[in-house]
Amino acid sequence: MSRTARFLRDNSLTLVFGTAFLLTLVGQAASGIAEVNNELVAADLQPVSVAGYLTGSDFAVDVTENWQSEYLQFFLYIFGTVWLLQRGSPESKSLDRAGTESDRDQKVGPHAGNDSPAWARAAGLRRTVYSRSLGLVMAAFFLGSWFAQSVAGVSAFNAERLRDLQAPFTWGDYVFSADFWNRTLQNWQSELLAVASMAILSVYLRQRGSPESKPVGAAHTSTGVEG
Structure with a gap:
């Protein structure tokens, strides 16, 4: 090859x-x-x-409002699955592994291997940050795209108001407006529904060969097992 x-x-x-x-x-x-x-x-x-x-603001607000909802989903899912469990789902950890787990389980510090990332072998702040880096980056992407959506959104919203000879909103006014939260919550509810559906449907349904599914013959009660 x-x-x-x-x-x-x-x-x-x-x-x-x-x-x-x-x-x-x-x-x-x-x-x-x-x-x-x-x-x-x-x-x-x-x-x-x-x-x-x-x-322009019309394109920017449409793009960023989708991005921020996606990154919110991953941020909540990554942090939530540290502690939250779903019996029988491959999307969940085993029922006895809730929490941040031991250093041995996570292969950090003295338990790190030769091929482990350097920051996994480090001590103090570097290890703490690296141990949560995926969730932190997803949170930063969410906050950044949410802020970009709010800035682009107030610009697009004010363009419509000016065409109707209405006074423009400030950024603060817009962030607390019905238009902003209508746009935002429409996306949030769909992402949260998708996560909940995946968690529970993967208990009973299978997709052969996918790591998002349990093996086809695995019991419904098998938790944290991937195919």
């Missing part, structure tokens, strides 16, 4: 989903600019250019 073929195989999950992400982003941009320009033409206003739409 060539080096290129090996790289594609070894990284196929990230590459396929990353490519799909870019294609759907392009599709969203194309359909979004068509919708906005249809509305502008219907109101006897000048259509926006592709560059104008891509750098």
Whole structure:
């Protein structure tokens, strides 16, 4: 197997989903600019250019409100599954492993192997931070995209208000407005429903060969077992 073929195989999950992400982003941009320009033409206003739409608040708020809900889902899931359990689900740890587990279980400090990350072998703050780095980064992505959504959202919201000759909102006013929370909670509820559905459906249903599923013949009560 060539080096290129090996790289594609070894990284196929990230590459396929990353490519799909870019294609759907392009599709969203194309359909979004068509919708906005249809509305502008219907109101006897000048259509926006592709560059104008891509750098404008309408596109930014639509993208970032989806991103922040996705990263919220992963942040809550990563931290929640430290302590929360679901009997029979491969999405849950075994019922006797709730919590942060021992250093031996986590292979940190003196229990780290030769191939363990350097920060897993370190002591003090470095190990503490690295031990929670995945959740912390997801939290940072969530907060960053949430803030970006709020900034882009108030800009898009005020553009509509100005067209209707209404006074603009400040950022603080918008963050506590019904429009902002209607957009935000629509996304949050769908992500939380998806997580809850996956946790409980994977108790009883199977997908052969997927690490998100238990082995097909595993008992419904088997917990923390992946196929």
